[in-house]
Amino acid sequence: MRTSIFLAAVILFGGMLAWGQAAPQAAKAELKDAQGQPVGNATFTQTPAGVEIAVTVTHLPPGTHGIHIHAVGQCEPPDFKSAGPHFNPTNKKHGLKNPEGHHAGDLRNLVVSDDGTGTYHAVDADVTLAPGPNSLLSPTGTSLVIHAAPDDDVTDPSGNSGARIACGVIVQQ
Numbered sequence: 508m509r510t511s512i513f514l515a516a517v518i519l520f521g522g523m524l525a526w527g528q529a530a531p532q533a534a535k536a537e538l539k540d541a542q543g544q545p546v547g548n549a550t551f552t553q554t555p556a557g558v559e560i561a562v563t564v565t566h567l568p569p570g571t572h573g574i575h576i577h578a579v580g581q582c583e584p585p586d587f588k589s590a591g592p593h594f595n596p597t598n599k600k601h602g603l604k605n606p607e608g609h610h611a612g613d614l615r616n617l618v619v620s621d622d623g624t625g626t627y628h629a630v631d632a633d634v635t636l637a638p639g640p641n642s643l644l645s646p647t648g649t650s651l652v653i654h655a656a657p658d659d660d661v662t663d664p665s666g667n668s669g670a671r672i673a674c675g676v677i678v679q680q
């Protein structure tokens with residue numbers, strides 16, 4: 508009896524240790540434009556409510572831009588097609604306002620001021636930094652992509668947000 512309690516405690520403690528090691532708490536992405544120039548960075552922090560995303564950008568066209576998490580951790584300029592479609596592990600339709608949505612990688616728009624700078628903050632409840640299907644740190648990776656035009660939050664699968672103008676691979680910090 509005493510041995511089995513001891514064993515249970517060892518297994519529980521070992522499991523907690525393994526979980527602690529396996530669950531990253533932070534990630535980052537360095538954003539570059541189609542010419543390969545740095546245009547900002549993003550941090551991703553695990554919280555109980557989801558992944559908190561903080562983005563700072565510079566040297567981008569003023570206005571409203573679609574911003575999403577895309578399904579592949581590759582940012583090959585100039586078109587960044589290598590980043591794949593929106594991160595969508597649950598096979599939903601695109602758009603935060605789409606009744607059949609939304610992609611886990613869908614985010615509300617980023618606003619860039621007249622001087623080309625912008626800051627952005629969001630919490631994405633549909634993704635995690637921990638292992639699993641919704642992980643931003645999956646084996647194929649994920650990336651953060653900024654588009655030329657605003658996301659209309661309904662058009663599947665892209666939000667009609669135009670060309671990809673900046674991209675950064677999301678990596679564990």
Ligand SMILES: [Cu+2]
Pocket residue numbers: 573574575576577593652653654
């Ligand atoms: Cu996108």
